[in-house]
Amino acid sequence: MLNFIIRRSCYSILILLGVVLLTFLLFNVAAGDPAAAVLGKNARPDEVESLRRELGADLPLLYGRRCRTEAVPGYAKGEPLPPGATLREGVIELVPNFPEEKLLMAVTGADGKVEERPVRADAPLRFAQDSTVKVEFFRLQSNPFNSQFLRALGEIIRFQPEFPYVRVLDFGKTITTREPIGAILRRGVWPSLCLMIPIFLGELVIGLVLALVAAAFKDTWIDRGLVLFSVAGMSISYLVVIIFAQWFLGYYYNLFPVWGWESWRSLGLPILVGIACGIGGNVRFYRTVFVNELRKEYLRTAAAKGVSPVKVYGRHLLRNAAIQIITRASAALPFLFTGSLLLESFFGIPGLGFTGIDALYNSDLQLLKALVVTSALLFVVMNLLADLAYAWADPRIRLE
Numbered sequence: 001m002l003n004f005i006i007r008r009s010c011y012s013i014l015i016l017l018g019v020v021l022l023t024f025l026l027f028n029v030a031a032g033d034p035a036a037a038v039l040g041k042n043a044r045p046d047e048v049e050s051l052r053r054e055l056g057a058d059l060p061l062l063y064g065r066r067c068r069t070e071a072v073p074g075y076a077k078g079e080p081l082p083p084g085a086t087l088r089e090g091v092i093e094l095v096p097n098f099p100e101e102k103l104l105m106a107v108t109g110a111d112g113k114v115e116e117r118p119v120r121a122d123a124p125l126r127f128a129q130d131s132t133v134k135v136e137f138f139r140l141q142s143n144p145f146n147s148q149f150l151r152a153l154g155e156i157i158r159f160q161p162e163f164p165y166v167r168v169l170d171f172g173k174t175i176t177t178r179e180p181i182g183a184i185l186r187r188g189v190w191p192s193l194c195l196m197i198p199i200f201l202g203e204l205v206i207g208l209v210l211a212l213v214a215a216a217f218k219d220t221w222i223d224r225g226l227v228l229f230s231v232a233g234m235s236i237s238y239l240v241v242i243i244f245a246q247w248f249l250g251y252y253y254n255l256f257p258v259w260g261w262e263s264w265r266s267l268g269l270p271i272l273v274g275i276a277c278g279i280g281g282n283v284r285f286y287r288t289v290f291v292n293e294l295r296k297e298y299l300r301t302a303a304a305k306g307v308s309p310v311k312v313y314g315r316h317l318l319r320n321a322a323i324q325i326i327t328r329a330s331a332a333l334p335f336l337f338t339g340s341l342l343l344e345s346f347f348g349i350p351g352l353g354f355t356g357i358d359a360l361y362n363s364d365l366q367l368l369k370a371l372v373v374t375s376a377l378l379f380v381v382m383n384l385l386a387d388l389a390y391a392w393a394d395p396r397i398r399l400e
Contacts (some may be wrong), residue, residue, distance in 0.1 A: 008387065012380045016156075019376040024152045027369045033057060037363050038175050045070035045097040055175065055366070056151040058139070063147055066138040071100030071121040075135040090129050096121040100139060108134040156373065169377075171370040176362045181370045184355060192340055192351030195267055199274035204329055206275065207282025212313055214283065215290035226283060233280025242346050245273045259348040270343045282328070289324045293317055322393035330386035333378075 035043075035051040049070045052058040058068040072094055073082030081087060084095035098121075105119040110131050118140075119125060127135065158167045171181035214226040249269060250258035256269035293299065294317065302312050318325075340353030348354070352371065359367035 005384070005388075008384050012384060015380055016373075016377060017153075020152060020156065020373060021149075023369055023372050023376075024149055027365045028057075028148050028152070029061065031365055034175055034365050037365070045073075049098075051175075055172075056148055059141075059146060059148045059151065060144075061147060062149050063144055065140050065142075065144050066104060067141055069100060069103065069137055069139040070097055071103060071139065072096045072105075072119075072125065072137040074137060075132070077129075077133045087129065091126050092129050092132070094125045094135070096124070102140040104138040104140055106134075106136045106138070107132060152369075155370075169370075169374065171373075172366060174359075174367050175364045181367055184367065185352065185370065185374060188350060188352040188355045190351075191261060191349050192344070192353065195270055195274070195343065195349060195351060196340055198267070198271045199278065200329075200333055202271065202275040203278040203282050203332070207279050207286055208318075208325070210279070210283045211286030211290055212317075214287045215294060216309070216313065218291060218294075223287075227287070230280040230283040230287075233276065234284065236277075238277050238342055241273055241277050242342060245269055245276075246346070261349050266347070266349070270347045270349065274343055278332070282332075285328055286321075286325070289321050290317060293321050296320075319393070323390060326386055326389045326393060330382045330389070333382050 031037075033052075034055055034057050035048045039047055039051060049058075052068060052070075060066055073085065075082060075085070075092060075094065081092065082094070084097070086093045086095075100121045103119050103121050105117055105125070107115045107117075107127060109115065110133060112133075119137075121137075155171045156169060158170050160167060167182075169182060169185065171185075173180055174184070210226055210230075214223045217223050246258045246269070249255045249272075257266050258269065260266055298320075299312060299316060302316055303309075307316075340351060341356055342353070343349065344351045344353035345357045352374070356368065356371045358364075359371070
């Protein structure tokens with residue numbers, strides 16, 4: 001058992017590294033410059049430079065000494081001259097935005113050759129317009145391993161000299177409010193758990209009970225009614241159920257509050273909505289599992305020997321269908337986070353889903369990246385727990 005847990009934990013670390021890499025490519029490469037997204041096009045160069053350095057957006061992606069800088073504006077042939085630049089007798093003069101040491105100037109000539117030379121941004125820089133296609137400036141750093149990807153890994157697990165010596169899931173600070181992301185996640189975990197755990201347990205228990213009833217009365221009007229109910233529940237949109245429940249139960253009958261996080265009463269309506277939206281798929285799945293299991297000889301033999309229906313269904317059927325139940329439950333639990341995005345945003349519950357919607361509206365890529373990695377970690381942990389539950393449910397399974 002211990003060897004299996006250690007081996008699977010190592011596999012999980014590799015999976016998480018792959019998720020971090022994909023998340024890094026999506027948010028750091030495809031999403032563009034976060035400083036420009038937050039500050040806008042009219043931001044001062046020193047503001048852009050400061051935010052890029054704070055976020056690490058000026059660093060190379062994987063390895064290198066070149067860092068983006070706004071110390072001196074770049075130039076490309078055919079584009080307008082940057083602010084502060086002048087053109088006299090075919091010579092372009094670039095005026096530095098602010099002094100910066102250890103700059104690298106890369107000049108691409110008309111012949112395609114690139115000339116690199118160190119410069120100091122404390123005086124205007126001149127070059128001929130006709131013989132220059134592109135001019136770029138980079139800030140040089142001493143450590144080439146200081147990159148955006150290693151910084152992203154450091155946001156997940158960080159070593160420090162003082163106690164606690166290791167900080168896990170720190171994620172730095174948000175782009176918009178500059179609040180520690182770790183504190184935001186810890187603050188949003190409790191409301192999300194208070195909402196998602198009752199929904200998960202309600203879907204599981206009610207789904208199993210209704211599926212057992214449907215399997216016991218197979219091909220009767222009870223079975224057909226439950227199948228019709230489950231298909232209808234799977235067909236109705238999550239959003240439609242939320243809006244109808246808020247109007248009918250919250251506004252018309254005033255049974256539940258429709259907004260806020262003031263007491264346990266505020267969770268009643270979103271929990272009912274979550275169970276109503278998820279129970280249809282569970283009933284349909286578990287009914288199929290139970291019907292297939294009832295066709296096997298051991299259950300027929302038990303019923304023929306006079307074993308009571310309670311023991312046939314409760315002890316034999318459920319125990320032998322436990323593998324499918326565990327698989328369904330372990331796969332559904334991480335995806336409850338997706339449902340919480342709508343529930344928490346429509347009911348004003350300050351959980352992780354509400355935080356994700358707020359980060360999306362504010363284009364806070366740091367917070368969105370943290371939520372993606374956290375959900376991936378939850379998925380990996382649930383898969384590990386499911387494997388352990390398999391061995392508990394069926395002694396024939398050996399964790400080797």
